[in-house]
Amino acid sequence: MIILDTSILRSISPDSSSANLLHAISVAAHETIAMPWMVREELAAQKAIKYQDMHTKAAEALDALRRAAPWADTPEVGDGNAERHREYWRGMWTPPLVVIPTSEEALREGVYREANLLPPCRLVKDIKTGARDTAIWLSAVEYAREHPDETVYFVSANTKDFGDGSSPLPFPMNRDIVGMEDRFQILTSIEDLAALFTETTDITAEAAAEALDTREVRQAIAHESLTRYSRTRLQAAFPINEFSDRTLIEDADEWKVLEANVGSVDDVQGYRIGEHEWCTATVVWHLVGSFHSVIGYAFGAVSWPTTVLFNLSGDPNLTVVRAKAPVPATADVVNELGVPAPDWAELESTLTELRREKAITARQLIDEQHAQSIRQRGLPRAYEGALKRRLAANLLNRLTDESAPPS
Numbered sequence: 001m002i003i004l005d006t007s008i009l010r011s012i013s014p015d016s017s018s019a020n021l022l023h024a025i026s027v028a029a030h031e032t033i034a035m036p037w038m039v040r041e042e043l044a045a046q047k048a049i050k051y052q053d054m055h056t057k058a059a060e061a062l063d064a065l066r067r068a069a070p071w072a073d074t075p076e077v078g079d080g081n082a083e084r085h086r087e088y089w090r091g092m093w094t095p096p097l098v099v100i101p102t103s104e105e106a107l108r109e110g111v112y113r114e115a116n117l118l119p120p121c122r123l124v125k126d127i128k129t130g131a132r133d134t135a136i137w138l139s140a141v142e143y144a145r146e147h148p149d150e151t152v153y154f155v156s157a158n159t160k161d162f163g164d165g166s167s168p169l170p171f172p173m174n175r176d177i178v179g180m181e182d183r184f185q186i187l188t189s190i191e192d193l194a195a196l197f198t199e200t201t202d203i204t205a206e207a208a209a210e211a212l213d214t215r216e217v218r219q220a221i222a223h224e225s226l227t228r229y230s231r232t233r234l235q236a237a238f239p240i241n242e243f244s245d246r247t248l249i250e251d252a253d254e255w256k257v258l259e260a261n262v263g264s265v266d267d268v269q270g271y272r273i274g275e276h277e278w279c280t281a282t283v284v285w286h287l288v289g290s291f292h293s294v295i296g297y298a299f300g301a302v303s304w305p306t307t308v309l310f311n312l313s314g315d316p317n318l319t320v321v322r323a324k325a326p327v328p329a330t331a332d333v334v335n336e337l338g339v340p341a342p343d344w345a346e347l348e349s350t351l352t353e354l355r356r357e358k359a360i361t362a363r364q365l366i367d368e369q370h371a372q373s374i375r376q377r378g379l380p381r382a383y384e385g386a387l388k389r390r391l392a393a394n395l396l397n398r399l400t401d402e403s404a405p406p407s
Contacts, residue, residue: 001032001034001143001144001147001151001152002025002031002033002034002153002155002193003033003034003036003100003139003140003143003152003153003154003155004033004034004035004039004097004155004156005039005136005154005155005156005158005162006039006042006136006158007156007157007158008155008156008157008189009035009039009043009093010043010046011157012190014092014093014322015307015322017269017280018190019096019321020269020280020307020309020321021190021193021194021198021269021271021280022096022097022190022193023095023096023319023321024198024271024278024309025193025197025198025273026095026096027096027309027317027319028273028274028276028278028309029197029273029274031197033096034097034098034099034100034143035093035097035098035099035100036099036100036101036102036135036136036139036140037099037100037101037102037139038102038106038107038132038135038136038139039136040090040093040099042136043093044085044087044089044090045086047085047086047089048082048085048086051080051082051085052080052082055077056080058077062074062075062076062077096321100139100143101139102135102136102138102139103138103142105138105142106135106142107135109134109135110130110131110132110133110134110135110138113130113172114128114129114131114134115128119161119169119170119171119172119173120133120134120137120162120173121133121134122160122161130161133158133161133162137154137161137162137173140152140154140184141176144180144183144184145180150183151183151184151185152183152184152185153185153187153193153196154184154185154187155186155187155188155189155193156186156187156188157188157189159188162186164186165186165187165188197273198271198272198273199271199273200269200270201270201271201272201277203268203269203270203277203279203312204268205265205268205281207312208265208268208279208281208312209262209265211279211310211312211316212262212265212281212283212308212316212318213262216316217310217316217318218259218260218261218262219260220318221260221285221287221304221318222258222259222260222287225257225260225287225304225326226256226257228323229325229326230255232325233251233253234251234252234255234291234302234325234326235249235250235251235252235328236249236250236252236255236289236291236300236301236302236328237249237300237301237302237328237331237333237334237339238250238298238299238300238301238334238339238342239334239335239339239340239341240341241341241342242340242341245331245335246331247328247330247331247334249328250293250294250295250298250300251293251294252289252291252292252293252300252302253291253292253293254291254292255289255291256289256290256291257287257288257289258288258289258290259287259288260286260287260288261285261286261287261288261337262285262286263283263284263285263286263303264282264283264284265282265283266281266282266283267280267281267282267307268280268281269281270312276311276312277311277312278310278311278312279309279310279312280307280308280321281307281308282305282306282307283305283306283307283308284303284304285303285304285306286303286304286333286337287301287302287303287304287326288300288301288337288339289301295342296342298342299339300329300334300339301329301333301334301337301339302326302327302328302329303326303327303328303329303330303333304323304326305323306320306321306323307320307321307322307323308320308321309321
């Protein structure tokens, strides 16, 4: 079990190469990576406090603008939602991390040690600190005691409070790990983890692209994209016709991926873990699919930016580490993939039917409004025709005709 302190996670981004390494160790080395509950809450709190501070400054700036402006339409910043912000950051590291509990006993002991200045608590500028550090430390200690068959690697850059693993711990921290000294190890950086579990290896972007461009991987990516975005409104690009390089973009309802293709492969990092070579890379996949939209049934393409982890030795065992929402593919990609153009003759028939249905609906609405107005106003029959024409004009002004298909 690898347990990370706040100081480690605060120094790296969830989309960084260090985060990719954590994914590789978790998947390829089969090591569980965790953070104590107290670490997760501390990280979320730090982000929420920064958000609240920026929100307050924005509100003050708009208030000053409102006082200086000669008009009354200065926008409002609105109420801040710090809890929503915290909830967002609570989920940023899971996966690859799991959360282990911070017990009530650990929290109580943290307050007790801070009050009595017992390590890892200490005095900083005449202020007692360290209750949260103690709770984090004891979360790792309690996990080690409850799992006697596991080696625990506690990783923290906070060497002032937790040491660097090379020197004896002060009392009562030395007492905390009595009997576990051989399987409770303190590391101070992600680099220490990398040296312990991996060996770096050079892998070219061409080799990575070749390993990804297999039928099994393409099918896995197509399935993964459908799983993630089956209920998401996407937009897809498609060619205007078979003779033009121009494309159109439409909302892609009922999007179904038919094939996945490897696009760009960048930021390649290789690791040797045990007998296998693993790789992380930033990959843009080009997905071709079918969909329904205002033009009817059509084929289109989207581009899906991802970061993936995969094995170069045998079964790729591909994992999508991170992903952004698919976006419409560029015209060059659409043409390169050979996406079929719509059947505009069929489209014209569809649009004609839509216009006919809209005309029928409009006529029904006119008749209903006309009858309602006559009942309410009791107008003489001589005025009924004029009223009906006015109602028709008002309604038709609100109805927008479908545009004709491009030539």
